[in-house]
Amino acid sequence: MGLLDLLHDPDISLRSPEKVMDPATLGSARLTRLSFSRSMIRRAASKNWKLKRTAIDLDESGRGQIIYRVDAEGHIFHFVAFTNTIDESLHTDRVIADAWEITAALIEGELDQEFLDFLTMEVPKQEEGRLDSRVLVLTRGNRSVRFYEYLVDQLASGCQPEPSLVGDAGYIMRSTAFYGNGKFGMRSFLGYEPDHPLSAPYRAQFLAAWLFRETSYDSVECCAQIRNPEKAASFDKEWNHFFGLGNSTGLGLVPWAMKHPEEVNAWVGVRELALANVRKLDGSPERRKHLEKWINQAYKHFSSFSGEDRWPWKGPDSLSEAILVIQSAFSSVKDEKQPFNSLYLWAESQSPEITELVVSLLLELDETSDEVIDEFLRVDTSVASDPSMTVEDLKKRFTENYSWLEQLDLESSTAEHYWWVYSDHAEEPRRADRSILDPEHRDVPIDIALRLNHLKKDLDAAEKATKVSTFLQDFPHHGIAINRLMKNSGPYGEPRENVCDLNHLPLNLQRFQLAMYGMDNFKAQSTDWLRVTLFQGAPRIAELDADTSDDWVWPQQPKREREKILHD
Amino acid sequence: MTSKEILVAPREIHDLIQRASRVEGCEASVAERIASKITFCEINYGGGINGWLQLVADDENCLTETFKSVQILDSLPSKDSLDFSWNPSIPFAFIAQSLNALQSYGFTWESSLESPAGDMQIECVCLNKLNFEKTVSPNKTNKAFSEGLQVDNDEWENLGGIASRFLLSEKILDDAHSAVYE
Numbered sequence A: 001m002g003l004l005d006l007l008h009d010p011d012i013s014l015r016s017p018e019k020v021m022d023p024a025t026l027g028s029a030r031l032t033r034l035s036f037s038r039s040m041i042r043r044a045a046s047k048n049w050k051l052k053r054t055a056i057d058l059d060e061s062g063r064g065q066i067i068y069r070v071d072a073e074g075h076i077f078h079f080v081a082f083t084n085t086i087d088e089s090l091h092t093d094r095v096i097a098d099a100w101e102i103t104a105a106l107i108e109g110e111l112d113q114e115f116l117d118f119l120t121m122e123v124p125k126q127e128e129g130r131l132d133s134r135v136l137v138l139t140r141g142n143r144s145v146r147f148y149e150y151l152v153d154q155l156a157s158g159c160q161p162e163p164s165l166v167g168d169a170g171y172i173m174r175s176t177a178f179y180g181n182g183k184f185g186m187r188s189f190l191g192y193e194p195d196h197p198l199s200a201p202y203r204a205q206f207l208a209a210w211l212f213r214e215t216s217y218d219s220v221e222c223c224a225q226i227r228n229p230e231k232a233a234s235f236d237k238e239w240n241h242f243f244g245l246g247n248s249t250g251l252g253l254v255p256w257a258m259k260h261p262e263e264v265n266a267w268v269g270v271r272e273l274a275l276a277n278v279r280k281l282d283g284s285p286e287r288r289k290h291l292e293k294w295i296n297q298a299y300k301h302f303s304s305f306s307g308e309d310r311w312p313w314k315g316p317d318s319l320s321e322a323i324l325v326i327q328s329a330f331s332s333v334k335d336e337k338q339p340f341n342s343l344y345l346w347a348e349s350q351s352p353e354i355t356e357l358v359v360s361l362l363l364e365l366d367e368t369s370d371e372v373i374d375e376f377l378r379v380d381t382s383v384a385s386d387p388s389m390t391v392e393d394l395k396k397r398f399t400e401n402y403s404w405l406e407q408l409d410l411e412s413s414t415a416e417h418y419w420w421v422y423s424d425h426a427e428e429p430r431r432a433d434r435s436i437l438d439p440e441h442r443d444v445p446i447d448i449a450l451r452l453n454h455l456k457k458d459l460d461a462a463e464k465a466t467k468v469s470t471f472l473q474d475f476p477h478h479g480i481a482i483n484r485l486m487k488n489s490g491p492y493g494e495p496r497e498n499v500c501d502l503n504h505l506p507l508n509l510q511r512f513q514l515a516m517y518g519m520d521n522f523k524a525q526s527t528d529w530l531r532v533t534l535f536q537g538a539p540r541i542a543e544l545d546a547d548t549s550d551d552w553v554w555p556q557q558p559k560r561e562r563e564k565i566l567h568d
Numbered sequence B: 001m002t003s004k005e006i007l008v009a010p011r012e013i014h015d016l017i018q019r020a021s022r023v024e025g026c027e028a029s030v031a032e033r034i035a036s037k038i039t040f041c042e043i044n045y046g047g048g049i050n051g052w053l054q055l056v057a058d059d060e061n062c063l064t065e066t067f068k069s070v071q072i073l074d075s076l077p078s079k080d081s082l083d084f085s086w087n088p089s090i091p092f093a094f095i096a097q098s099l100n101a102l103q104s105y106g107f108t109w110e111s112s113l114e115s116p117a118g119d120m121q122i123e124c125v126c127l128n129k130l131n132f133e134k135t136v137s138p139n140k141t142n143k144a145f146s147e148g149l150q151v152d153n154d155e156w157e158n159l160g161g162i163a164s165r166f167l168l169s170e171k172i173l174d175d176a177h178s179a180v181y182e
Helices: A003-007 A036-046 A113-128 A148-156 A203-227 A237-242 A253-259 A261-280 A285-304 A316-333 A339-348 A352-365 A370-377 A391-401 A403-408 A448-461 A468-474 A476-487 A506-517 A561-567 B010-023 B028-044 B048-058 B062-074 B096-103 B139-147 B153-166 B170-176
Strands: A050-058 A064-072 A075-083 A102-108 A135-143 A171-179 A244-249 A418-422 A429-433 A519-524 A530-534 B005-008 B081-091 B107-110 B121-129 B149-152
Touching: A003 A261, A036 A203, A036 A370, A036 A506, A050 A203, A064 A203, A075 A113, A075 A203, A102 A113, A102 A203, A113 A135, A135 A203, A148 A171, A148 A203, A171 A203, A203 A244, A244 A506, A253 A506, A261 A339, A261 A352, A261 A370, A261 A476, A285 A316, A285 A339, A285 A352, A316 A339, A316 A352, A339 A352, A391 A403, A391 A448, A391 A468, A391 A476, A403 A448, A429 B170, A448 A476, A468 A476, A468 B062, A476 B028, A476 B062, A506 A519, A506 A530, B005 B010, B005 B153, B010 B028, B010 B048, B010 B139, B010 B149, B010 B153, B028 B048, B028 B062, B028 B096, B028 B139, B028 B149, B048 B062, B048 B081, B048 B149, B048 B153, B062 B081, B062 B096, B096 B107, B149 B153
Parallel strands: A171 A244
Antiparallel strands: A050 A064, A064 A075, A075 A102, A102 A135, A135 A171, A244 A530, A418 A429, A519 A530, B005 B149, B081 B121, B107 B121
């Protein structure tokens, strides 16, 4: 059965789209075992990918070049990173910067001098460069201003970092963009053959992100070695896993979510199917133990940090307290016939953040194979419209799939407050106040709720038997809304909100997507952008083998040297 | 690839045509459909971008009108044999995708063009129902996705120049919504 068949199967008890696609629920999502960072490392481990650093040529400030080679299922890839130093004043989290301390590309194929020269010329230029289909991903970022030099100094003097000075950051470098899928001439996502190791959504970007994180580790260790060859240390086992890759994310995720209902439906759908599977399971001792292990791991992770709530989300202090409550709730239901369902039902009566934290924990019990997940995530967006459809058919679809629009108050004075636009600097998506700036044909058409609302009025006034193609000849501006209705992308394709409303909070859609990617440690910086980390706790590339465990997420903050000795 | 050509990805054609069509006055839904038509034509017949450029060079207001004039081809014909004509003629790029879709419903088409390309002008097309389903081979599309597509560099730059006017300056945007970055 395909994903859509399963999502419409009445025998599968799925959460309702009204609940799951509510902005508050989307904005409470957490990483799960289905998240792309974890599925990428599972694939790499299970398919015996071989990764190694083939070149590192840095000066004592970390300027130079690092190259990694990946041998994956008969395909060869290289990650080529160019590193530099820039003045601190040029550091910005925004996508619009003009200079970065690291620029890099993931390419497929062998890397000869001619190709390396080409990359050396084009990759540092980022959006201004011109690439070709050998290049799969283009990325860039900066060092942590606070920590990079400190980490180099510590290792150079033969010491490990002091947890209280670096532990809350969780990263050495922070990325600001991962471009792929045909941008700047790179290979299109649809250009990967079905059996290609990177043919799952965002797998190429996540391989690049993992190697970006490896670059950050190698860069620090190499600089320390250059500065003090005799005394320099490498990161010890705990620090070797603790740092992830930082990332800052702006408004770009909102247009993506609104333009890709099939993909959003697939991302949410695989998670909801997995949750439904887990809720049906009986409470075997092994399963109960497995969940208790994950609850414990989550508690240790959050309680090893300290941090108050930061609007609009809970911080580590609240989360560690919440996990104790979850632990207690599970203890009280674990002897029931379906204890995981009971835990979920308890969680449903809690706040959305607690509900979704429990969902994340429960999904560790899911056993859906990675092949099935990958297949479900590869959606076909090329479905042709049916020219025989009538206005009556569209109205029926409207009633079946979009009656929730009535709850959005789309006629209110605030409903069309914002319009969305691309800036001329790195094409960064922004939103503009309609009362200050007229769109004048520059609006990015992600005002889906408004478009559907306008369409409904014209459908109501039209003859029922009118063919949609005829209707479109009179109302060509309804094309996007009609396409939405005709495609029928699935129950979870539409976030239940109007992204043009004055009260729309972009952070909800941003967090949803970042959680699907596998990012965590959400720190909102305003209503429109946030910082996160990914791959915190992940293995270094040299550690990857068939036995690599999937439980690397949620690492504890390393202990101080003194505490370690006492602990040991 | 010659020095006069550039390798581009299909989505780049789609993005630039969509934006450039907005700049030329098209509503978003219309621009989206035109971008889909031109990208399809560029991949399968070539000349799509040039067909678009020729049209807007002639008359900046004719993009939407041309789009409206070809919408009839997005319907299933009610007869087994039907002629469509355009006066003035239009670039083949605007009807190639619709004709291909009709082929999948068993309609064949004929025109005066022996080897059609997107920038060739077409005045008339005849549709005949033969119940013979035929569409363009997916090979060209697959190749375009995996290797890219060669297009004329001058045309690409010309299109990019028009499309760039779809973007708004940072300064104006900062004034229109100041709460983005504190």
